[in-house]
Amino acid sequence: MYYGQGESVLLQRDVEAVRVPDGALVKLRKDEVVIIYQALGGSYTVLTEDGLMARISANDADALGKEPPAIPNLKEGTDPETVKHNVWQLLKTVYDPEIPVNIVDLGLVYHVRVTPMETGANQVEIVMTLTAPGCGMGPIIQQDVERLVKSLPGVGQVKVEVVFDPPWSRDMMSEAAKLQLGML
Structure with a gap:
């Protein structure tokens, strides 16, 4: 890092x-x-x-000249609870390019829902926001989330919705994020 x-x-x-x-x-x-x-x-x-x-x-x-790091703490299995756990682990590997804090600790992820599909795979729905509505990197962050979650075993569909209500605020950040950014 x-x-x-x-x-x-x-x-x-x-x-x-x-x-x-x-x-x-x-x-x-x-x-x-x-x-x-x-x-x-x-x-x-x-x-x-x-x-x-x-x-x-x-x-x-x-x-x-680098290799992408392995994602830690992923569980084996494709049941909805395992997939949900793995989705949260993946989301912790997505970062805003300008801020050294992942989108989960920044408080950008509001909701993750995993629903079994008739095909045997799962549909994953993620509701998230951005630090600012005009963030030029927003579509890139959204694409990162979609790409990573689609790569998980047991995931058939991914829907990522970016919302601005409620608006993001610094109060949504984890204590660890605030400490890392010198806000405590």
Whole structure:
């Protein structure tokens, strides 16, 4: 895990990244030097030599010479309670590219419901919010949640709803998050 001053690396291949904070797609080129500013949950927030901040997904960790980390505390099984446990564990690996706290501890996840489907798989519904309605990274965070949850055994469908009522506030953060961000 890095935050702040990080590791300088040479990109090993061209890689598509997401510009922070507006969420626009950018291409970083092989042999470009980047500094890993934040490496949390498998994704990497990097700074280029010209000051661009971008997020590289866990799927492209190899461009940085890295491997995505394994997700801890997952349980075996596909019953709804096991799937719900595993969904919460995965959500703890999703980070805002600018804040070194996962979306669960930030208080962005309001609800997770797992419902068995006739196919034998489960439907997972997640209700979440963002720290600000105009957050350019919101769609990226939502896509991360959908992609990760869809990868779980026993999950057939995923619905992620982003809502702004109730609006997010710092009071929704866990004590650990507040402590980590120096808010206590």
